[in-house]
Amino acid sequence: MEVGASMAMQSRAPRVGAGAAGGRRSVFLGCEKQARAGSLRVGAGTAGAAVVAVRARGTKPVAPLRCVRASPGSESLHNSVDEALLLKRKSEEVLLHLNGRCINLVGMMGSGKSTVGKILAEVLGYSFFDSDKLVEQAVGMPSVAQIFKVHSEAFFRENGKALWNDTFMGLSSMWRLVVATGGGAVIRPINWNYMKKGLSVWLDVPLDALAKRIAQVGTASRPLLDQPSDDPYTVAFTKLSMLAEQRGEAYANADARVSLEEIAAKQGHGDVSKLTPTDIAIEALLQIGNFVNGHPTIHGQVGDLQVDSQSRRIRTS
Numbered sequence: 162m163e164v165g166a167s168m169a170m171q172s173r174a175p176r177v178g179a180g181a182a183g184g185r186r187s188v189f190l191g192c193e194k195q196a197r198a199g200s201l202r203v204g205a206g207t208a209g210a211a212v213v214a215v216r217a218r219g220t221k222p223v224a225p226l227r228c229v230r231a232s233p234g235s236e237s238l239h240n241s242v243d244e245a246l247l248l249k250r251k252s253e254e255v256l257l258h259l260n261g262r263c264i265n266l267v268g269m270m271g272s273g274k275s276t277v278g279k280i281l282a283e284v285l286g287y288s289f290f291d292s293d294k295l296v297e298q299a300v301g302m303p304s305v306a307q308i309f310k311v312h313s314e315a316f317f318r319e320n321g322k323a324l325w326n327d328t329f330m331g332l333s334s335m336w337r338l339v340v341a342t343g344g345g346a347v348i349r350p351i352n353w354n355y356m357k358k359g360l361s362v363w364l365d366v367p368l369d370a371l372a373k374r375i376a377q378v379g380t381a382s383r384p385l386l387d388q389p390s391d392d393p394y395t396v397a398f399t400k401l402s403m404l405a406e407q408r409g410e411a412y413a414n415a416d417a418r419v420s421l422e423e424i425a426a427k428q429g430h431g432d433v434s435k436l437t438p439t440d441i442a443i444e445a446l447l448q449i450g451n452f453v454n455g456h457p458t459i460h461g462q463v464g465d466l467q468v469d470s471q472s473r474r475i476r477t478s
């Protein structure tokens with residue numbers, strides 16, 4: 162989640178404020194930047210504990226083209242103007258068929274869900290959410306690492322499940338969002354019930370590339386990989402291999418798969434490290450396009466909402 166602060170979409174990061182409900186915090190998501198008409202309240206959670214209130218953004222079909230960069234020191238996200246234009250064209254192609262459906266990115270830690278998700282949100286004129294950030298804020302802690310430390314992994318995954326339910330139920334009830342889900346979100350079947358209300362896209366990155374990225378940025382924000390070692394690459398690679406073994410089939414539930422190896426092969430590279438996040442976003446749009454063409458939703462149900470594809474107004478069903 163280390164994408165640089167310079168990216169425009171961060172101004173759309175969800176704000177979460179506390180509200181007492183059912184003995185824990187309810188989650189208030191305000192996607193305020195560029196918010197326009199329409200405010201929607203969705204009861205979330207079987208206990209009705211949390212209410213997610215979302216300001217629906219107005220229509221803004223495609224974001225203006227602009228050069229975006231990742232964190233300082235990293236590569237430019239776009240290799241060229243041509244690449245940026247291709248991204249924009251692909252987004253225009255899929256936008257109409259998407260019909261407001263939410264895009265849920267799944268994949269291992271470090272697979273680029275946040276980085277690519279922000280590019281997709283930017284170019285589609287969608288809002289970007291990071292599901293881990295929502296849980297952090299609902300728990301009232303600054304990071305997942307802190308939740309693991311003060312509580313435990315089990316708390317994060319199991320005891321915190323009501324929060325997860327609220328988070329995913331709330332997110333799945335919204336529209337025009339790109340969501341970067343935590344790498345472990347796929348292991349809870351109920352999360353799929355919610356994610357399947359929109360589209361799910363698996364960023365399938367070779368483990369070697371993941372371990373290199375994570376070793377490069379450090380493991381502090383990824384508690385599962387954060388062990389004292391002189392060789393963070395090997396620690397990350399070993400743990401990621403284990404997780405991939407356990408989760409492989411769960412990721413494969415996604416509606417669309419973006420394989421970095423396949424993109425690299427198409428481009429004639431032997432190595433995925435040459436791919437920019439924009440290359441990956443373009444392929445994601447291609448795969449999303451393939452999926453939505455086979456699964457159209459027109460004037461239909463999107464999650465719990467009715468979306469009018471002409472006016473793009475939202476009504477609760």
Ligand SMILES: Nc1ncnc2c1ncn2[C@@H]1O[C@H](COP(=O)(O)OP(=O)(O)O)[C@@H](O)[C@H]1O
Binds near residue numbers: 232274275341437
């Ligand atoms: N295509 C890419 N090439 C090189 N580094 C990347 C790429 N995509 C993401 N990264 C870097 O990898 C790290 C993890 O990316 P991130 O988007 O936070 O992954 P996730 O959200 O899936 O955990 C970040 O430091 C990011 O800058």
Ligand SMILES: O=C(O)C1=C[C@@H](OP(=O)(O)O)[C@@H](O)[C@H](O)C1
Binds near residue numbers: 268269270271343
């Ligand atoms: O794969 C996992 O189990 C995890 C992935 C992390 O999110 P990212 O995939 O965004 O790094 C975070 O939820 C936590 O450290 C556990």
